Amino acid sequence: MWTIDALDVIHLGRSPGGDRFTKFVDELIRAQSFLDGRPTAAIHTNLRTNIGDKGVDTKVDNFVPHSKNLWLEGPSIMQYKASGYSGGERDFRTEINKPYAKQCILEGVAYRFCVCDSMPATTKADWEESLNLLVKGINPDSPRAYVITADDLAAWANKFPSIILKFFRPVATNIVIHMDAWGTSIRSLTPEYTVVPEWEGVTKQIQTMLNFSVETPDVLLTVQGEAGVGKTRLVFESIVALPEASSLVVYTSDENLAIQAATMMINDPDITSILVADECSLQVRQNLKSILRGHSNRIRVIAIDNTGERPSDLAYQFWLEKMAPELLISVLEKNYQFVPKERLQIYARLSGGFVRLAADLCLNDTRIADEGHVGAGLPNIRDYYMSRxxxxxxxxxxxxxxxxxxxxxxxxxxxxxxxxxxxxxxxxxxxxxxxxxxxxxxxxxxxxxxxxxxxxxxxxxxxxxxxxxxxxxxxxxxxxxxxxxxxxxxxxxxxxxREEVRRKIGGYFRKWIATLPPTKLAELKTVDQIEELVESDPVTFLPMLRYLVEQASEKELLNITGEGAGRWGPRRSLVWLSERLAGFSEHFNDAEAILRHLALMETEPSISNNATETWKSLFRISLSGTSLPFKRRISVLKNYIFSEDIDTSDLAIKALSELFRGSNTRLVGNPIVAGRIVPEQWEPKDFNEYKECLNESIELLIEMRLKQSDDRYIRSALEIGLQNISLLSRFGQDEKLRLLFTSNWEEYISRSDVIKAIEEFIEFECDNKNQEVDCEKARNWLEEIKPNDLAGRLKTLAGFDNWHYSLLNREDIWNEELVKLCQELIQEPSILKQNLTWLFSKEAKSSYHLGVELGKLDNKMDFLDSLIKAAVEFKETSLTKGYLTSIISLQEDYIQYINEVFDKIQNEYPVIAHELYIVGGDKTRAFERSIQLFDQGKLLPMHLSTFLYGIGGRGLTSNETIIILDRLLPNVYKGDELATRVLFSLIFKSLWKNKKPIEKEQLNHDLEKLVWKIVDTVEPTNSHSVYEWERILNCLLNINPERAIWILCNFIGNEDYLLDKHASSLLATIAEDYSNVVINILGQALLNEKRSMKFFIRKYDDLIQSIRPEDIISWVEENGVKAAEVLARHLPLPYIDNESLKPTIPPLTEYILSKFEGEKRVFNEFLAGAHSFQMYSGDIAAQLENQAEIAKKFLDSKIKPIREWALHEIESSEYQAKQWLIRKEENDLK
The missing domain is CATH 1.10.10 (Arc Repressor Mutant, subunit A)
Structure with a gap:
């Protein structure tokens, strides 16, 4: 069934031009060369048979002395004659003398003349004799020349079933197919192949099977894996990567035909072939191995199996895992470039790594896109499912x-x-x-x-x-x-x-949801069920959910929380559901309404994707998450802005404001919602359309601006316009911006803020040579609104934060203008006095700097009285403080007068006076005044905190520190948290200089005494104070270690866990140096019945393990089993030594568990504390499994409690590891 004869070859050669004959002989040469180990580069072919070929069709390089084909042992040239042998002798006489043929013969290359005809043996012998005479005439040392006839070629081809299948049509074509036919089929779905890195090892093994010069473990190699994962394609691509090997391969997807083919092959001892048997079960694989046993030197099988059955003898086989999603998407991108990437990602996810399933969806993409769901791709998948x-x-x-x-x-x-x-x-x-x-x-x-x-x-x-x-x-x-x-x-x-299924199932629940009261929206179980019903039939149930939300009262909406037991609450479910469905234009109105009502009664203000932010994002120009065009959305927003309901209007105005800012990111949700592919969100198709959207938005701002009857609209429009001056100018909306800022705009926003926005636009857009921006209009507008009068310039310059000009790199210019302004104000003081109300408001952002420059120039203190009076009147001191800073530092002659002023105002306006005189330091007797006012009850601890950084540039003296501490202590004892914070900060700054604690000799005796009293009696009440308290004690350890240790031990077990941890941490750092002292003082707390309770709850392993084991052992020896019980929880666990890799039991642990082996509570406390307060992160299951592995090393310990601990540790850790794995696997299930 595999054989052909000379007539078959002759018929092949009669094809027009002789191409088929040439390809046939070349394929034989390639197949034989592959078997012989000749490299591909050694074969040179020329298929241009209908033009002159200079006497050579194919040339073969390299010696292969052990070739099974005499004609290919050494370098040779082939000349093909596709016609009959009549006139052939004349032909080869001509061909052999052509330039290239002659050159090769001279170089010692053997000559072969292939004729597509059968001839008598005597004729062939005569031809070969004549041929060799011609060859010897060119090169006497030339190898023997041969004539190869159709009979020879037929005999040669009969060794390669694949070549016979490819060029002829034997009966066996209904059993197996050749590589080209197989390739046409397998590449139909995905023409472009993507290499899977994880499968490269399998590819190498497949290619090894093709090489008959290499022994393999078995005559049969099996490639297994889940259906549709790409096993058959991998085998094909592994073979086709070696083109010459392809001539040896035949393929079948019928396991019974594979048996038949193998049987035929072994019955012909000359055949060499690779059989690829797809869909090949374990039983058939075993049969094939039995049939082919002893024939692996010429016949081998690559079996592809979908059953997952594995032999007991660990045969030669490989298992393919599914492709990673990223790789599958890469495969689809190469093969289906017409499918948008968003849908490719959807198809990859839905197919779960099965290439075939994803490809079926890609082939039906046009219909899927039109219909909005994957139904069009399911028929083929159903057929596949039924067949598998x-x-x-x-x-x-x-x-x-x-x-x-x-x-x-x-x-x-x-x-x-x-x-x-x-x-x-x-x-x-x-x-x-x-x-x-x-x-x-x-x-x-x-x-x-x-x-x-x-x-x-x-x-x-x-x-x-x-x-x-x-x-x-x-x-x-x-x-x-x-x-x-x-x-x-x-x-x-x-x-x-399917849609009809959704309707039928939904119909059953329609009455149920229609009768639900709004209070049920606060129940997670009910909302879960509503969510699934809406997802199953949004056309029916989304409007019903909207109605339910709209009927809810304010209280009922506020009761819908975002928190649940161990999961998110019902509000989160409603927000996410509405956001998903808002993606469909037909569901936008219902989804938006639900989100809006939840936003108006917001209960999750601290999260970024709450109902409010989600609702506002629906109206963005870009990244809105919905397919509804912007024009329709801005119309909806406009209706809400002009709603009679103020809360709705304010919410919509906020959405409009954020519309201009937009966003560069949006979280991508589930691509399939309610059984449909979520449509692509609407986006402007180009720059011009984006500009049109901005135009519509600013038109809405202008409409708000024209609502003269409502200041709320005017103010909002101007504020939004101000925030977006740069954006709107960049997009050419200058004229409409000017319409916003007409007539009485300064009643609502600051001229300084507008100037600042325009200046920043010019700096960052125009000065960066942005060719697309019309900067001239911006510069003209800036010149128009910049004031020229002194009062206007005053408000403009003082209305800026100084960092604005620093940002523009123009701070020096601003300072120069400020000095010039102050010079003019000195000349026209009435301007300053007329604008005091504004200068003492929050709008005067640089009033302090103005005051500094004014004080430098006011040599006669003309402004002093009016500025102090204004500070008192407006309860704002920035301008006056700046003024006094310069006056006090530059004009000593006026200090007495200034102090007289403070004497007059400090009793009636103590806080204002304090803020002002503090800038003078000792010159204004700031410390004495503050203490006096504090003692009179007119100042609070917060005012004394101004002395934390000294007085007028100098540090506090020890006596001044004592004075403040004495006054703070009564407030501290009353629970004043601010007083406590100031207290510890003041001590810390006294004891720490240049980032290190002072020496004992540097500490004032009275201050030391007071500090010891404070740390003995006062607990820090916040994290900042705890930090400073720890460093204070760190300093005191250098002064009186034992007393400091007593104090620290008193805080061990404190109700404040943070304070407890800091105390134990500090003790742990010094325990090695003061080991005996620490254990003896700490031991009293450990054995105190009231205080020891915390030692049975919390974990102090770092502290206990920092004390020398021998000191603890001595203490335990003195105090017996009670000491062991309280320590057991904090003992170090057995471990594997990093250097010796030996199981190691820490000495203290070994001592206590051995000494008190029979004490049940000691052992139970050791177990309870083993991993108490231990934090895990990363792969927690792996860490728990590692704990169990370590414990296994101690199962044979000579210490019974250690063996018992090991058993418990193994059981507990393995159980917890298993639970973590379960939790991880179930985490994303719904």
Whole structure:
């Protein structure tokens, strides 16, 4: 069946131009060369048979002394004659003397003349004799020349079934096919192949199987993996990467035909071939190995298996895992460039790594895009599903597909029990079959305690079949389904149900949702069910949900919280559901309304994707998350802006404000919602359309600006315009900006702020040579609104923060203008006095700097009285402080007068006076005045905090520090937190200089005495004070270590956990140096019945382990079992030494557990404390498993409690590791 004869070859050669004959001989040469080990580069072919070829068609380089073909042992040239042998002798006489042929013969290359005809043996002998005479005439040392006839070629070809299949049509074509035919089929879905890095090892093994010069472990190599993962394509591409090897390969996808082909091959001892047997079961693989045993030197099999069955003898086989999503997307991008990337990502996710399934969707992309769901791609997938699984296997898949997930073990195993009972199935059979289908074809996923159908495409097909099989009457089915399966069933309907299925299932619940009171929206279980119903049939249920939300009272909406027990609450579910459905233009109005009502009664102000932010984002120009065009959305927003409901209007105005700012990011949600592909969000198609959107938005601002009857609209329009001057100018909206800022705009916003915005636009857009920006209009506008009068310039310059000009790199210019302004104000003091109200307001952002420059120039103090009077009147001191700073430092002659002024105002206006005289330091007797006023009860501890950084540039003296501390202490004892903070800050700054503690000799005796009293009696009350308290004690340790240790030990076990940790941490750092002192003082706390309770709850292992073991052991020896009980929780655990890698028991642990071996509480406390307060991050399951592995090293310890600990540690750690793995697997299930 594999053989051909000379007539077949002759018929081939009679094709027009002789191309087929040439290709046929060249393929024989390649196949033989591959078997002989000759490199591809050594073969040079020329297919231009219908033009002159200079006497050579094909040239073969390299010596292969062990070639099984005499004609190819050494370098040779081939000349082909596709016509009959008549006139052939004349032909080869001509051909052999052509330039290139002659040159090769001279170089010692052998000559071969291939004629596509059969001839008598005597004729062939005569030709060869003549041929060799001609060759010897050119080169006497030339190798023997041969004539190769059609008979010779037929005999040669009969060794290679694949070549016969490719060039002829033998009977065996209905058994196997050659590589080219196989390639046409396998590349139809994905013409472009993408290498999977994880599979490269398998590729190398496949290519090794092709090389008959290399011995392999077995005559048969098996490639296994989940269905559709790409096994067959990998085998094909691995072979085709070695083109010459392709001539040896035949392929079949019928395992019975594979047996037949192998049998035919072994019966012909000359055949050399690679058989690729697809869909090859374990039984057939074993049969093939039996048939081919002893023939691996010429016949080998690459078997591809989808069953997942594995032999017991660990045969030569490889398992392919599914592609990573990123790689699958890469494959699809190469092969389906016409499909938008967003949909490719959807198809990759739905296919779950199965290339074939994703490719089917790509082929139907046009219809899928038009219809909005993947239904158009399901028929092929359904056929594939039906062909891959038996009837019984499909029944199991379909049963599981009825639910989004089904619990089958541990505390959720009753779900599988209920499902099996409901459907009349055997529970054990379902579980066992599902486990098998998990391995191959991979259509069942196991995640912790649950199983579910995967990928989603198979889930959709299976659900469709399941619905036909078991749910003929939906009402009856829903009435019988257990409550704990209902939610999961509704989720599956939302994911996978066809439209008519969704309607039928939804109809059952329509009455239920229609009668729900709004109070039920606060119940997580109810909202979960509503969510699934809306997802299953949004046309019906989304308007009903909207109605329910709109009927809710303010209190009822506020009761819908975002927090739940161990998960997000009902508000989060409603927000996310509405956001998803807002993506569809037809659902936008209902979804927006739900979000708006939730936003008006916001309960999650601290999160960025709350109802308010989500609702506002719907109106962005870009990245809105909805397919509804901007023109329609801005119309909706406009209606809300001009709503009579003030809260709604204010919310909409905020959305308009953010519309201009936009956003560069948006979280991408689930691409499939309500069983449909979410349409692409609307985006401006180009710059001009974006500009049109901005134009519509600013038109709305102008309409608000013209609402003269409502200041709220005018102020909002101007504020939004101000915030977006740069953006709108950049997009050419200058004229409309000018319309906003007409007539009385300064009544609502500061001229300085407008100037600042324009200046920044010019600096960052115009001065950067942005050619697309019209800067001249901005510069003209700036000149128009810049004031020329003195009062206007005053407000402009003082209205800026100094950092504005620093940002523009013009701070020096601003300072010069400020000095010039002050010079003019000195000349015209009335201008300053007329504008005092503004200068003492928050709008005068640089009033302090103005005051400094004014004080430098006011030599006669003309402004002093008016500025102090204004400070008192407006209760604002910035301008006056700046003025006094310069006056006091430059004009000593006026100090007495200034102090007289302070004497007059400090009793009536103590706080204002304090803020002003403090700038003078000792010159204004700032410290004495503050203490006096504090003693009179006119100042608070917060005012004394101004002395933390000294007085007028100098530090506090020890006596001054004592004075302040004495006054703060009564307030501290009353629980004044600010006084406590100032107290510790003041001590800290006294004891720490230049970032290190002072020496004992540097500390004032009275201050030291007071500090000891404070740290003995006062607890820090916040993290800042705790930090300083710790450093204070660190300093005191250098002065009186034992007393400091007593204080620290008194704080061990403090109710304030932060203070407790800082005290134990500081003790741990000094324990080695003061080990005996620490354990003896700490020991009193450990044995104190009232205080020891914390030592049985918290963990002090760092502290205990920092004390020398021998000191602790001595203390335990003195105090017995009570000491052991309180210490056991904090003992270090056994470990593996890093250097010796030996199991090691810390000495203290070994002593206590050995000494008190029979004391049950000692051992129990050791177990309880082993991992108490231990923090895990990263791969927690792996860390727990590592704990168990370490403990196993101590199972043979000579110490009984250590052995018992090891057993407990192994059991506990392995159990927790398992629970973490389950939690991780179940984390994303719904």
């Amino acid at each position: 699984l038996s009837f019984e296997d499909r029944k199991v898949i379909e049963a599981i597909s009825l639910l989004s997930k089904v619990g089958y073990k541990q505390d959720v195993k009753e779900e599988m029990q209920f499902l099996s009972t409901l459907l009349g199935l055997n529970q054990q059979v379902v579980i066992e079959t599902a486990r098998r289908l998990h391995d191959v074809p991979g259509f069942v996923a196991l995640a912790g305690r649950y199983m579910y159908v995967t990928p989603e495409l198979i889930g959709q097909v299976a659900f469709d079949e399941a619905y036909k099989r078991w749910i003929e009457e939906p009402d009856e089915f829903l009435a019988n389904i257990p409550e704990n399966l209902l939610q999961s069933f509704l989720t599956r309907v939302a994911w996978s149900g």
